[in-house]
Amino acid sequence: MEFLFAPFEVSFVLRALIAGVLAAVLCGCIGTWVVLRGLAFFGDAMSHGMLPGVAIASILGGHLMFGAAASALVMAAGITWVSRESKLSQDVSIGLLFVGMLAVGVVIVSHSQSFAVDLTSFLFGDVLGVRAEDLVVLAIAACLGVLACVVLRRPFLALAFDERKAATLGLRPGWAHIAMLVLTAMAVVASFQVVGTILVFGLLIGPPATAYLLFVRIGAIMIAASAIGAAATFLGLLVSWHAETSAGATIALLTVLAFFAVLVAKRVKSALRYFLRNENHYQ
Template sequence: MEHVLGPFEVSFVRQALWAGILVSLVCALAGTWVVVRGLAFLGDAMSHGMLPGVALASLTGGNLLVGAALSAGAMALGVTALGRSARMSQDTAIGLLFAGMLALGVIIVSRARSFAVDLTGFLFGDVLAVRGQDLVTLAAAVAVAGLVALLGHRAFVALAFDPRKAHTLGLRPRLANGLMLGLVTLAIVASFHVVGTLLVFGLLVAPPAAMVLWARRIPMIMLGSAVIGSVSTMAGLLLSWHLGTAAGATIAAVAVGTFFASALLARLCHGRAA
């Protein structure tokens, strides 16, 4: 028990655990819709689309969170605008914006002399450096995400399974799609400080993908995803502490590993049932 509970007696590890749990909650609320609607590529593109805003904030001494939010918001607006064209698929729009935002971010970063030091935390996260103020911000993000998920639940469900019926029922699918993009943006921006933009995709997609194999109702998928993400955070922090590995990367690796374990178990159970 000392090996399990000992690391969490250290204040910064305990704060990292709380941060990971809060991130797991917000990622469960947004990631469920990413998985159900098959928008994994969008989630990956959004996480990388923050690079220009964070790079500019780093160069000018601004707030990284604000820079990330503005950049991700611009990415979401671009996806929405280009996605309205009947002659261009959403995947094409996302791919173009993904490449453009990433290229712009690299260009901005190349102007900074100390970008390797300043932006390493942005790319790979620094969960062990989480402060009390960061926990307050994450808690606020969870509250906002929960409110959006609750108010938009009916429209999100209709949009995920039958967009035409959503329009017939007067649920305004375009507005619902914009709110869903906003929810995904909020989750990614709130999470990048913990696991970084290169790894946030793991917590956003892996836990919901693991739960989709076992649950059919959206609330159950969200609840299970939050539990899986929280357990992955705790296990990742313990492994990182004892093995001396990067904490954010270890958390993301455990989350992805949990998905593969869930997929294998589901296959074995379905094989026996057949």
């Protein structure tokens, strides 16, 4: 028991656990729609596209989350505008904004020696450096995210499975899609400090994808995804404490390992069921 809970008697580790659980709930709910809608590439692009705003905020001495939010809004608006004006597919729009925003961020970082030191924590997270005010922001974002997923459940569900039917039902799929992009941006911005901009993609996609293998109902997938993310946070912090590894990277790695563990278990179960069915048939 001491092995399991001793690390969380330290205040900054306990704050990290709370932050990770809040991020897991936020990403679990919103990530469910990201997986169902097929917006994984957008989430990945968003996590990298925040670099310019964070770099500028760091240079000016502002709050990094405000800079990340500004970049996320610019990117979401840019993707929507390019898709509408050029008639190109959304993947092309995301790719263009992804490369453009990331390139701008790298240019800014290359001219700023002061930001180079903070780049590692930006990319890979600094969950053990989470402050009390960061917990407040994460808690507000989690509440807003869960509330939005509940209120917009019907238009999101129609959009995820049949966009034309959503339009026929008067559910405004265009606005629903924009709302989904904004929520995805909010999840990435609010959670990047926990696991970093590169690894936040794992927290947003890993637990919902794993839950999707286990459940069919949307509500069950969201609850399971939140629980899987919270468990990965607890185990990740525990492993990183005892093994002296990167906390953010360990958390993200566990979410991916959980997916493959469930996938392999389902495959083995299916193979065993097939074998037993054939054995009974021949008997």
